[in-house]
Amino acid sequence: MNGLDLAPLWLTLRLAATTTLLLLLLGLPLAAWLAHSRSRLRPLVDTLVAMPLVLPPSVLGFYLLLALSPANAPGAWLRELFGVNLVFSFAGLVIGSVLFSLPFMVQPVAAALSGLPPSLREAAWTMGKSRLATLLRVELPCVRPALVAGVVMSFAHTVGEFGLVLMIGGNIPGVTRVASIAVYNEVEALNYPAAHAYAAILCAFSFAVVLLVNLLRRRAERIA
Amino acid sequence: MKPTLLSLLALCAAAFANAAPVQVAVAANVQYAFADIAASFSRDTGIAVQPSFASSGKIATQIMNGAPFELFLSADNEFPQKLAQAGFTLQAPKSYALGALVLWSKDPQFNPRQWQQWLAAGSGKVAIANPRTAPYGSEALRVLDYYRLSASVTPRLVSGDNIAQAAQFVVSGAAQAGFVAKALVLAPQMKGAGRWVDIPAASHQPIVQDMVLLKPAAANPDARKLFDYLSGPAARQILQRYGYRLP
Known part of the structure; x- marks a missing residue:
């Protein structure tokens, strides 16, 4: 364990936290829309949100590499807009992770929201609450277990990301070398002690996360 | 009808004779050159070759953990040496190319x-x-x-x-x-x-690329044939065409 480079672990936590925060901002409105909309676009959006569950990370990685590359139009445009290259950068990994973990945030929350009785929202509206206030003050507190599950699973899924980062990360220490990549590097370099250390930490973390989600679910079932 | 049936039988026989293609792990830098060499080798001998491409480090790890490769073309001479020391090889490694x-x-x-x-x-x-x-x-x-x-x-x-x-x-x-x-x-x-x-060769250490016959090759004489072929004139010519210098 001595001399284990902790930077990949911190980077992983930073990536997962940033991704989860962005998913809360983007995912919750999307989940609310999916839960309540009667639009004909809804099945389409529903499908797109679920796509990362079945797509191989290499497909997403390949498209993102081309999209973010400064040699292609979207990447060049983003570079002009933000002044940075997104491929091989922390920001690029965040974009990839948000797309990749989107269903883990949106799906449980949307399912829970659509399970709430409509009278709840309608009562709030008649008392003069706006749609946003209703979502934030009435609906979301009612689906707290789903919300917590979404947050925890998004966070954990980002920690577990590998193929996507391998394709668009470029393995830069402190910028894109996350823990899963660090394990892979150490195994390839035949440095098993370091690989074991990273792997054990990730195992303990995953165990804690899944346990937490299970405990929350049981508590929610008891309350319901 | 008869010739068709005969040729079909001959094809089956050939397929059985070559039931086991030579399993080769190839460092990624050699992938295109090796594809040409393998095609030339199969044309000359009728023996099929099945290459896998990866980084030398990954291949060495896989071999140490039981990957059934019979021949390994590394991008360096250290990984084959490590494998030889750990007892995964049939004989000492041999240089086949100098990388640029x-x-x-x-x-x-x-x-x-x-x-x-x-x-x-x-x-x-x-x-x-x-x-x-x-x-x-x-x-x-x-x-x-x-x-x-x-x-x-x-x-x-x-x-x-x-x-x-x-x-x-x-x-x-x-x-x-x-x-x-x-x-x-x-x-x-x-x-x-x-x-x-x-890049001038003086600015770095020579990239000596070694190959080595692995333990599973003991059961497949075709693997040794490919090993020898890689030092032969046909393979050397192809390697030169891809910019390698020869040891």
């Missing part, structure tokens, strides 16, 4: 004559193979050191999982330039993609 590095870019500003100045002044990412698992990566770092380019280039380095991914970063334009194996830019598949310049 090139700097490669699709940037229209790229000036092969003054590549050092261009590289130092640039701001885009520079792709190399993972220096810890791929010799072309570690030698690229030596080149940067030699030309005192480390300070300006190191912060812009991105490493590919193997030399082929480093090349792919250049082809997709995601990286502005890359240090890759000459064999990759000379491959017909890469023709017309950007320009490249030879």
Whole structure:
């Protein structure tokens, strides 16, 4: 364990936290829309949100590499807009992770929201609450277990990301070398002690996360 | 009808005779050259070859953990040596090629004559193979050191999982330039993609590429035939065509 480079672990936590925060901002409105909309676009959006569950990370990685590359139009445009290259950068990994973990945030929350009785929202509206206030003050507190599950699973899924980062990360220490990549590097370099250390930490973390989600679910079932 | 049936039988017999293709693990820098060598070998001998391509480090790890490869063409001489010391080989490793590095870019500003100045002044990412698992990566770092380019280039380095991914970063334009194996830019598949310049061999350690026969080859005499073929005139000619020097 001595001399284990902790930077990949911190980077992983930073990536997962940033991704989860962005998913809360983007995912919750999307989940609310999916839960309540009667639009004909809804099945389409529903499908797109679920796509990362079945797509191989290499497909997403390949498209993102081309999209973010400064040699292609979207990447060049983003570079002009933000002044940075997104491929091989922390920001690029965040974009990839948000797309990749989107269903883990949106799906449980949307399912829970659509399970709430409509009278709840309608009562709030008649008392003069706006749609946003209703979502934030009435609906979301009612689906707290789903919300917590979404947050925890998004966070954990980002920690577990590998193929996507391998394709668009470029393995830069402190910028894109996350823990899963660090394990892979150490195994390839035949440095098993370091690989074991990273792997054990990730195992303990995953165990804690899944346990937490299970405990929350049981508590929610008891309350319901 | 009869000739068809006969030829079908002959085909079946041939298929049975060649039931086990030679399982070869090949370092990514040799992938295009090896495909040509394997085709030539199969044409000459009727023996099928099944190659897998990866970084030398990954292949060595896989072999140490029971991968059923019979022959390993490494990008260096250290991984085969490690395998020999650990008892995974049938005999001592043998050099089959000396690798060459090139700097490669699709940037229209790229000036092969003054590549050092261009590289130092640039701001885009520079792709190399993972220096810890791929010799072309570690030698690229030596080149940067030699030309005192480390300070300006190191912060812009991105490493590919193997030399082929480093090349792919250049082809997709995601990286502005890359240090890759000459064999990759000379491959017909890469023709017309950007320009490249030879890196003087004096600026880094020679990239001595060794191959070694592995334990599973004991049961397959065809593996040894391919091993010998790789030192023969046909294979040497192909290797030279892909920019390798010969040991």
